[in-house]
Amino acid sequence: MSDASLGLRSNTGRDPSLSLLWRISDDALDPGYREAQVHVGAGEQKRWGHSVVLAAALLVLAALVTAAALQTVRGAPAANRTRDDLAARVTDASQQVDAARASLAQMGAEVSQLRVEALSGSETDRQLRDELLAYELASGLVAVTGPGVTVELTDGPPTAGTGDTGGADLAKVLDRDLQVVVNGLFASGAEAVSVNGQRITALSAIRGAGGAVLVGYRPLSPPYVVNAIGSPETLESQFAASEAAEEMRTIAATYGIGFATQESDSITVPAESDLSLRYAEPRRNQ
Amino acid sequence: MIALLGLVIGVILGLVLQPTIPVALQPYLPIAVVAALDAVFGGARAYLDGIFNDRVFVISFLGNVLVAALVVFLGDQLGVGAQLSTGVVVVFSIRIFANAAAIRRHIFHG
Numbered sequence: 189m190s191d192a193s194l195g196l197r198s199n200t201g202r203d204p205s206l207s208l209l210w211r212i213s214d215d216a217l218d219p220g221y222r223e224a225q226v227h228v229g230a231g232e233q234k235r236w237g238h239s240v241v242l243a244a245a246l247l248v249l250a251a252l253v254t255a256a257a258l259q260t261v262r263g264a265p266a267a268n269r270t271r272d273d274l275a276a277r278v279t280d281a282s283q284q285v286d287a288a289r290a291s292l293a294q295m296g297a298e299v300s301q302l303r304v305e306a307l308s309g310s311e312t313d314r315q316l317r318d319e320l321l322a323y324e325l326a327s328g329l330v331a332v333t334g335p336g337v338t339v340e341l342t343d344g345p346p347t348a349g350t351g352d353t354g355g356a357d358l359a360k361v362l363d364r365d366l367q368v369v370v371n372g373l374f375a376s377g378a379e380a381v382s383v384n385g386q387r388i389t390a391l392s393a394i395r396g397a398g399g400a401v402l403v404g405y406r407p408l409s410p411p412y413v414v415n416a417i418g419s420p421e422t423l424e425s426q427f428a429a430s431e432a433a434e435e436m437r438t439i440a441a442t443y444g445i446g447f448a449t450q451e452s453d454s455i456t457v458p459a460e461s462d463l464s465l466r467y468a469e470p471r472r473n474q
Numbered sequence: 475m476i477a478l479l480g481l482v483i484g485v486i487l488g489l490v491l492q493p494t495i496p497v498a499l500q501p502y503l504p505i506a507v508v509a510a511l512d513a514v515f516g517g518a519r520a521y522l523d524g525i526f527n528d529r530v531f532v533i534s535f536l537g538n539v540l541v542a543a544l545v546v547f548l549g550d551q552l553g554v555g556a557q558l559s560t561g562v563v564v565v566f567s568i569r570i571f572a573n574a575a576a577i578r579r580h581i582f583h584g
Contacts, residue, residue: 250488
């Protein structure tokens with residue numbers, strides 16, 4: 189097939205505004221080849237030197253392509269390594285934090301135990317000890333156990349959100365829902381509440397960050413189990429009759445979120461190990 | 475035959491020596507490779523057209539690589555390196571496709 193016929197055929201119906209692109213593809217074959225053909229003619233013999241030059245050029249070409257390929261291949265694992273390394277360091281650090289937390293909780297328990305033992309001599313000591321225990325119980329510094337209710341919130345089956353929600357999944361338990369449940373439980377007379385093993389104290393905040401629910405600064409994952417200790421007679425019934433439970437039932441019915449309440453004879457709510465106040469100080473001149 | 479030998483030795487050299495490209499030249503390596511590929515496709519098409527000329531091939535190969543790298547280098551100095559790289563890649567890609575089409579016609583239509 190000659191290029192002339194190709195040119196004629198494709199010239200019909202060519203968009204002139206694309207002439208630059210047409211020229212590139214028409215001149216795809218280096219014009220030098222044809223010119224050399226015209227100048228040299230058929231008479232010239234192939235010379236030894238030419239072959240060597242060609243071989244050298246191909247050698248450079250092959251080395252270039254190989255080097256580029258190696259560069260890319262070597263570059264990719266390096267990037268992966270960096271990411272894996274960072275991920276490993278994050279996991280490592282969070283494990284260290286967990287270990288430190290556990291040891292903190294254990295030491296806190298030991299300190300309380302020693303304090304109770306130390307404060308068992310005189311009458312004033314015992315009074316002080318009881319006062320201290322009451323404060324510790326109320327503030328959430330010690331783990332407590334007792335009868336109560338367990339509220340479980342689970343994400344519903346994923347739904348494609350409608351346009352006005354920006355495509356967000358509506359069947360997800362939000363930080364708001366947990367706030368409503370926890371507040372409802374406290375309002376119904378709960379004395380100690382934990383969410384997924386995180387004690388809710390006066391310093392706890394339940395909030396959302398991205399899609400995750402955080403208690404304090406610890407991210408939680410569903411299902412969310414809220415344990416509350418309170419009167420076995422009134423806590424469950426009062427919570428069931430509360431506005432919070434009503435709201436959650438509506439949300440559960442509307443969006444398919446799981447909302448279940450269960451009474452229990454013995455519930456353990458863990459201690460919050462880190463309750464240090466940084467700015468507030470006890471008032472002494474009473 | 476000696477050309478094929480050069481190709482094989484080039485690959486072996488690249489694999490054995492594992493040349494480390496200086497960091498300053500690294501952005502130009504992919505562009506140089508694309509330019510070299512264009513020269514290779516052009517040479518293959520010329521060979522099938524029966525007008526292959528080793529001198530033209532060598533000059534077009536070296537010229538392509540150097541000019542492409544130079545254009546991108548200039549672009550980098552002017553702050554339009556990424557755009558010029560795209561331009562160079564587009565132009566060479568069109569040429570490679572056109573030459574590949576010609577090669578394909580040679581192979582399948584005799």
